[in-house]
Amino acid sequence: MSEGSLGKTKTPLYSMFDVVFKVIGWGCAAILIGAFLWMMASLIAKGGGRLTAEFFSGEPTNFGRSGGIGTVLISTGLVLGICLCLSLPLGILTAAWLSETVLQRRRLRFCITRSLDLLAAVPSIVFGLFGMVFFCQTLQMGFSILSGGLTLALMILPIVVTTVYAAFESIPSYIRLNSTALGLSKTTTLWRLLLPAAAPGVMVGTVLGVSRAIAETAALIFTSGYVTRMPESVFDSGRTMSVHIYDLAVNVSGGESSAAATALVLMAVLFSFNLVAAGISRFYYNDSAAV
Amino acid sequence: MSPRLNDRVLTLVLSGAAIVSGGLVLLVFLFLAKQSLPAIVSVGISRLFFDSHWHPTATNPQFGVWPMIAGSCLVTIGAIGWALPVGLGTAVAIEFYSFKYVMGFLTRFIELLGGVPSVVFGFWGLVSLVPAISYFHPPGQSLIAGILVLGLMVAPTVALTSLTAIRSVPSEYRRGAVALGVGRVRFICSIVVPTAARGIAGGALLAAARAIGETMAVLMVCGNIPQIPKNLFEPIRTVTANIALEMGDDTVFHRSVLFLTGLVLMLVVMIILGIVEPFRKRVAYE
Amino acid sequence: MIAPPGNAIEVKQLQVRYGSRTVLGDVNFSASRGKVTALVGPSGCGKSTFLSTLNRLTDLVPGCHVSGEIWVDHCRIDSPDCDLGQLRRRIGMVFQKPNPFPMSIKKNIAMPLKEHRFAKSEINDRVEDSLIKAGLWNEVKERLNHSALRLSGGQMQRLCIARALALEPEIMLFDEPCSALDPVSSDVVEDLIASFRGQLTVLIVTHNLSQANRIADDVSVFWIRENTGTIIESGPLKRVFSAPQDPIAGAFLQGRRG
Ligand SMILES: Nc1ncnc2c1ncn2[C@@H]1O[C@H](COP(=O)(O)OP(=O)(O)OP(=O)(O)O)[C@@H](O)[C@H]1O
Ligand SMILES: [Mg+2]
Numbered sequence: 086m087s088e089g090s091l092g093k094t095k096t097p098l099y100s101m102f103d104v105v106f107k108v109i110g111w112g113c114a115a116i117l118i119g120a121f122l123w124m125m126a127s128l129i130a131k132g133g134g135r136l137t138a139e140f141f142s143g144e145p146t147n148f149g150r151s152g153g154i155g156t157v158l159i160s161t162g163l164v165l166g167i168c169l170c171l172s173l174p175l176g177i178l179t180a181a182w183l184s185e186t187v188l189q190r191r192r193l194r195f196c197i198t199r200s201l202d203l204l205a206a207v208p209s210i211v212f213g214l215f216g217m218v219f220f221c222q223t224l225q226m227g228f229s230i231l232s233g234g235l236t237l238a239l240m241i242l243p244i245v246v247t248t249v250y251a252a253f254e255s256i257p258s259y260i261r262l263n264s265t266a267l268g269l270s271k272t273t274t275l276w277r278l279l280l281p282a283a284a285p286g287v288m289v290g291t292v293l294g295v296s297r298a299i300a301e302t303a304a305l306i307f308t309s310g311y312v313t314r315m316p317e318s319v320f321d322s323g324r325t326m327s328v329h330i331y332d333l334a335v336n337v338s339g340g341e342s343s344a345a346a347t348a349l350v351l352m353a354v355l356f357s358f359n360l361v362a363a364g365i366s367r368f369y370y371n372d373s374a375a376v
Numbered sequence: 377m378s379p380r381l382n383d384r385v386l387t388l389v390l391s392g393a394a395i396v397s398g399g400l401v402l403l404v405f406l407f408l409a410k411q412s413l414p415a416i417v418s419v420g421i422s423r424l425f426f427d428s429h430w431h432p433t434a435t436n437p438q439f440g441v442w443p444m445i446a447g448s449c450l451v452t453i454g455a456i457g458w459a460l461p462v463g464l465g466t467a468v469a470i471e472f473y474s475f476k477y478v479m480g481f482l483t484r485f486i487e488l489l490g491g492v493p494s495v496v497f498g499f500w501g502l503v504s505l506v507p508a509i510s511y512f513h514p515p516g517q518s519l520i521a522g523i524l525v526l527g528l529m530v531a532p533t534v535a536l537t538s539l540t541a542i543r544s545v546p547s548e549y550r551r552g553a554v555a556l557g558v559g560r561v562r563f564i565c566s567i568v569v570p571t572a573a574r575g576i577a578g579g580a581l582l583a584a585a586r587a588i589g590e591t592m593a594v595l596m597v598c599g600n601i602p603q604i605p606k607n608l609f610e611p612i613r614t615v616t617a618n619i620a621l622e623m624g625d626d627t628v629f630h631r632s633v634l635f636l637t638g639l640v641l642m643l644v645v646m647i648i649l650g651i652v653e654p655f656r657k658r659v660a661y662e
Numbered sequence: 663m664i665a666p667p668g669n670a671i672e673v674k675q676l677q678v679r680y681g682s683r684t685v686l687g688d689v690n691f692s693a694s695r696g697k698v699t700a701l702v703g704p705s706g707c708g709k710s711t712f713l714s715t716l717n718r719l720t721d722l723v724p725g726c727h728v729s730g731e732i733w734v735d736h737c738r739i740d741s742p743d744c745d746l747g748q749l750r751r752r753i754g755m756v757f758q759k760p761n762p763f764p765m766s767i768k769k770n771i772a773m774p775l776k777e778h779r780f781a782k783s784e785i786n787d788r789v790e791d792s793l794i795k796a797g798l799w800n801e802v803k804e805r806l807n808h809s810a811l812r813l814s815g816g817q818m819q820r821l822c823i824a825r826a827l828a829l830e831p832e833i834m835l836f837d838e839p840c841s842a843l844d845p846v847s848s849d850v851v852e853d854l855i856a857s858f859r860g861q862l863t864v865l866i867v868t869h870n871l872s873q874a875n876r877i878a879d880d881v882s883v884f885w886i887r888e889n890t891g892t893i894i895e896s897g898p899l900k901r902v903f904s905a906p907q908d909p910i911a912g913a914f915l916q917g918r919r920g
Contacts, residue, residue: 102559103559103560103561106468106473106560106561106564107469107473109465110466110468110469110472110473111469111473112465113461113462113463113465113466113469114466114469114482116462117462117466117486117489117528117531117535120528121485121489121492123500123504124492124496124497124500124504127503127504128496128500131503175393175396175397176397178392178393178394179393179394179396179398181390182390182391182393182394183394185390186387186391193394196398197394197395197397197398200397200398200399200400200402201397201398202649203401203646204400204404206585206642206645206646206649207404207645207646208588208589208590208591208616208641208645209591210589210591210616210619210620211408211589211638211639211641211642212404213619213620213623214408214411214619214634214635214638215404215407215408218407218635219407223407239400239404242397242400246397257761259761260761260764261722262719262722262757263761263763264763265719265721265750266717266719266750266754266757266826267750267751267754267774267777267825267826267829268746268747268748268749268750268751268777268778268829269774270380270382270383270747270777271382271383271387272382272383272385272386273382273773273777275386278763281764281765282764296491299493300491300492300493300494300495302494302495302591302592303494303592303620306620306623307623307624327493327495327496327592330495330496330499331495331498331592331596334498334499334502334503334596335502335595335596345503348499351496352492352493352496355491355492356488359487359488359491363484380747
């Protein structure tokens with residue numbers, strides 16, 4: 086903020102402490118930066134050479150030690166697709182309810198926002214347990230992309246709701262006022278005016294939710310499973326990129342290079358999502374809601 | 377449809393969606409509770425604490441979960457122990473000792489670091505950190521590996537929340553300090569940190585909640601031997617890793633005990649976050 | 663389109679509370695059909711609140727409680743079975759800040775028309791018609807599909823008026839329609855409102871007494887008494903300005919301190 090404005094008034098003793106503080110502070114930052122660079126460097130050293138066009142299209146062979154991640158990418162896409170199919174509509178409608186049915190239903194509102202907060206607090210392994218008994222066993226979907234996607238949908242729902250809700254709240258009140266004064270129904274106001282105005286927020290929510298979902302492993306191991314071949318339908322088991330990394334690292338000796346290459350792809354996807362979300366919120370809302 | 381009918385349908389759909397969303401956490405809770413019932417009724421909670429070992433599949437099964445609880449607690453405390461000062465230091469460096477340009481860049485960088493998937497941290501720990509540790513002190517997969525990886529994972533959380541807390545210190549204080557000729561160090565120590573203490577503590581708790589619920593990173597680097605470690609270099613197993621490792625088992629009681637530990641874990645995380653609540657300014661839903 | 667004589671709006675014993683705070687009390691008011699009525703008074707005395715009770719915009723405000731009788735065209739609009747969509751179609755409202763929707767000029771007018779089930783074939787004609795009435799047609803006919811947010815302030819305000827006019831209202835409510843505009847645009851909008859005399863019943867809130875003088879037939883003066891806003895004087899403009907019955911209203915209209 087005000088670099089130097091305090092520095093000008095420093096006395097000699099303080100200035101020595103100041104240097105010490107500066108060194109400690111930058112030392113801490115250096116630890117984080119250094120660890121991150123080390124991580125990237127080791128990923129690139131181990132997996133960088135594998136990143137060819139065939140890697141993206143080919144099927145994993147020899148338990149994933151060689152070949153590509155084509156089918157893994159497809160399974161990942163399917164899991165995310167299922168996840169969004171449930172969480173996006175449910176999240177948008179819930180956010181709309183929270184912001185549009187004003188304050189007549191205080192108690193219900195309180196219960197719902199609190200339970201969404203609680204849902205956000207559930208550890209991912211617990212989602213895995215729940216998904217396994219509820220989707221795989223009780224609803225008899227088995228270890229499948231469908232079960233995995235639905236489990237992730239529950240996990241990212243709070244993120245989607247919070248982001249979309251914030252977008253609804255940032256819509257200037259004159260839009261609702263004018264629309265009511267013109268006698269437009271609630272339905273029209275929501276579909277024609279509020280949703281379009283909240284669209285950037287919906288996009289940010291989607292990107293943030295997908296980022297969380299694509300990074301997830303623990304909730305998927307026992308819901309969507311490990312199978313590497315091409316999924317024929319969403320009722321097939323299929324492994325996502327993060328499950329692929331885990332399996333290669335832990336269960337397949339000699340799978341390191343494939344795991345590192347997959348990790349690089351995953352990080353690249355996440356970084357670009359992060360940039361997109363930050364870009365959208367900077368462009369439309371003039372801040373970084375993506376924190 | 378007439379507009380009136382439209383609106384009524386809309387209200388129904390919206391409140392339906394909201395109630396479903398709100399009910400999900402209850403559904404999760406009920407299913408976990410139902411699955412844990414055999415453990416509570418037939419195995420008995422006392423055995424979880426008084427059985428000396430964890431041998432759930434033996435003919436005479438032992439369900440002592442102490443070692444895992446100890447493992448989870450130790451690794452979490454260790455991780456926060458170093459992530460808190462490092463995160464705070466980073467926040468101070470960003471806010472007070474960097475140029476505007478670097479500041480934005482670093483914040484962005486910390487955000488990115490916070491978004492790295494846990495499985496990637498775990499993989500890096502396994503292939504880079506663990507061999508390095510085993511060079512000094514075999515076997516390498518150990519409590520210390522877990523502490524290092526987990527701390528690195530949650531340090532960005534601490535840094536970002538501390539940064540927010542520091543930035544919410546009123547700027548008049550800063551001007552006042554300049555006017556009084558108070559040095560920057562004294563300003564940071566006696567004004568910024570105390571004023572921002574609540575926010576920083578909230579960030580630390582948030583990080584603790586994240587750490588204790590974390591699975592993949594600790595699963596991959598901690599060695600997963602259910603024991604109470606005698607030193608930092610011995611392998612441990614956390615509650616989360618235990619669930620991930622044995623979730624596939626079909627024996628009723630074993631499975632039920634795992635669900636019970638999951639349920640307790642969820643409640644613990646919720647309680648920690650409940651404590652954080654008053655520390656944070658609520659932005660959401662207000 | 664000459665309106666029949668009689669009172670378009672009758673308000674009896676109106677009281678409005680926000681939570682526990684009474685902001686309007688004991689308000690009795692009537693507006694004759696086809697006339698322009700100016701509502702004047704100091705800031706915060708409840709003029710905007712009064713206007714929004716007439717088309718029940720107060721419904722939007724949580725904790726707002728309205729009691730008393732409000733008759734629009736011999737219908738009690740404060741009864742629960744009043745058709746709000748119809749009511750708001752028949753009562754147009756324009757606010758202080760010109761605020762068209764973030765869509766094209768044409769859509770701004772067409773969307774409410776569709777909502778109120780005007781035939782598809784009519785819509786284009788009505789858009790043109792209302793823009794002509796609002797004196798905006800010649801300025802925007804080339805760019806009907808451009809965003810309305812790129813118009814000037816005065817043009818936006820006239821677009822908002824056109825948007826309301828397209829629904830063929832019988833009553834128009836204006837809440838300080840000129841106070842966010844530059845003097846030239848302000849004159850244009852003022853003339854436009856004056857041209858509605860005889861065709862529409864117009865209620866206009868204004869802080870500009872000379873504007874009230876120029877365009878109004880009747881005037882009502884709002885004032886705060888015992889922390890509650892009320893109407894202390896109303897009647898034909900000439901009479902109220904020349905021989906006010908209430909001394910405070912007189913002082914206010916003279917521009918002196920009351
Ligand atoms: N939504 C609300 N909640 C609570 N009080 C309100 C609300 N809207 C207005 N008020 C209060 O009601 C009183 C009347 O407000 P109103 O906006 O009607 O005044 P006004 O006469 O239009 O003032 P101005 O000339 O400045 O526009 C004010 O004291 C205001 O503080
Ligand atoms: Mg007003």
